[in-house]
Amino acid sequence: QVQLxxxxxxxLKPSETLSLTCAVYGGSFSSYxxxxxxxxxxxxxxxxxxxxxxxxxxxxxxxxxxxxxxVDTSKNQFSLKLSSxxxxxxxxxxxxxxxxxQLSGKIYYYMDVWGKGTTVTVSS
Amino acid sequence: xxxxxSPSSLSASVGDRVTIxxxxxxxxxxxxxxxxQKPGKAPKLLIYAASTLQSGVPSRFSGSGSxxxxxxxxxxxxxxxxxxxxxxxxxxxxxxxGQGTKVEIK
Numbered sequence: 624q625v626q627l628x629x630x631x632x633x634x635l636k637p638s639e640t641l642s643l644t645c646a647v648y649g650g651s652f653s654s655y656x657x658x659x660x661x662x663x664x665x666x667x668x669x670x671x672x673x674x675x676x677x678x679x680x681x682x683x684x685x686x687x688x689x690x691x692x693x694v695d696t697s698k699n700q701f702s703l704k705l706s707s708x709x710x711x712x713x714x715x716x717x718x719x720x721x722x723x724x725q726l727s728g729k730i731y732y733y734m735d736v737w738g739k740g741t742t743v744t745v746s747s
Numbered sequence: 748x749x750x751x752x753s754p755s756s757l758s759a760s761v762g763d764r765v766t767i768x769x770x771x772x773x774x775x776x777x778x779x780x781x782x783x784q785k786p787g788k789a790p791k792l793l794i795y796a797a798s799t800l801q802s803g804v805p806s807r808f809s810g811s812g813s814x815x816x817x818x819x820x821x822x823x824x825x826x827x828x829x830x831x832x833x834x835x836x837x838x839x840x841x842x843x844x845g846q847g848t849k850v851e852i853k
Contacts, residue, residue, distance in 0.1 A: 658842075668790065668833055670842040683841040717789055721837075726796050732837040733780045733795035740789055 625650035627738035629718045631703075635745045641705040645718030645738055652676055652699040656721040658734060659692060659703045661714040669714075673721060674701055708745045715740040748772055748836050752845035758853040765821040767848045769834035774814045778838035781810055781819045784847075785830045793832075794819065824850070 631643035645657070659671040672682035674692045682690050691704040705712060718738040724731050749772040759765050769779065777797035782790035792801045794810035797817055807822040821828055829852055834845040 667847045668835075668844040670844070681840050685841075719789075724795075726799065729777070729796075731778065731796040731799075733792060733801075734782075734790070734835070735792050735795075735801065737789035737791075 625720065625736050627718050627720065627736055629716075629738040629741050631716075631741055631743070633742055633744060635708050635743065637709050637745060637747055638707055639745075641708050641712065641716075641743055641745075642702065643716055643718075643741055643743075644700055644702045647699040647701075647720070652696060655723070656681075656732070657692075657694070657701045658719045658721055660717045660719060660734075661712075662717070662740075663711075663714045671703065671705075671716075710745050713743065713745050715742050717741075748775060748839060748843055750834055750836055750843055750845040752832075752834060752848050754848060755846065756849040756851060758851050759824050760853045761824055761826060763824045763853075765824050765828075765850060767819045767832055767834075767850075769812075769817040769819070769845050771815045771817075771836055775836045775838035777813050778836055779810075779812070779817050780835045780837060781808075782833045782835065783828075783830045784833065790833060821850075 626648045629645040653676040656673045658673040672692050674680045674694050689706045694701045717740045719734040720736040722735045751770045753768045779797045781794040784790040798810045809820050831847045831849045833847050
């Protein structure tokens, strides 16, 4: 049973850098993409970006200039850094695994395992 | 790719049949997933590849559609189904979600 455990600073001041880490327990680290998603209070879900075990990344263009996602395969962990935060970055941040599955000759992706979420508040 | 869910919220009774629609701004084949989220919890995968039920998800949940129009149906609403439901496209980057549909008790 794969579990994702995430942690990081929960209170930041404007202009600081958000830093979160997600550890993968109970399963393989390779063969998947590892994602970050956030959810502002009372709002919907926003995809931030992803990384695979070899370090290949994809980012949301709306955040790309401020986001870095990295991986530490020796620890089965991946991390998110978001620089120059503002109040608009206040949200619950989730890590999630993207599974790749072949069906009827096509490759499908979906987020099948999620971390519990980390609340990050940006306030002066 | 923008995903528009309708309705944004609905009120229903236990035992009702509920249908939620997700429309994509361009064709995404069957690269769509549905998630359920309860307050204070992470989203839970229900359906992927538009119509494939995730292991362990009750059979009262079903998904259909292809291209730009998709539906999530709950055949007989149960007390534990009151939650917010999101669609997500995994056809292209950036991955995007619908704005969510909140299912409330009538």
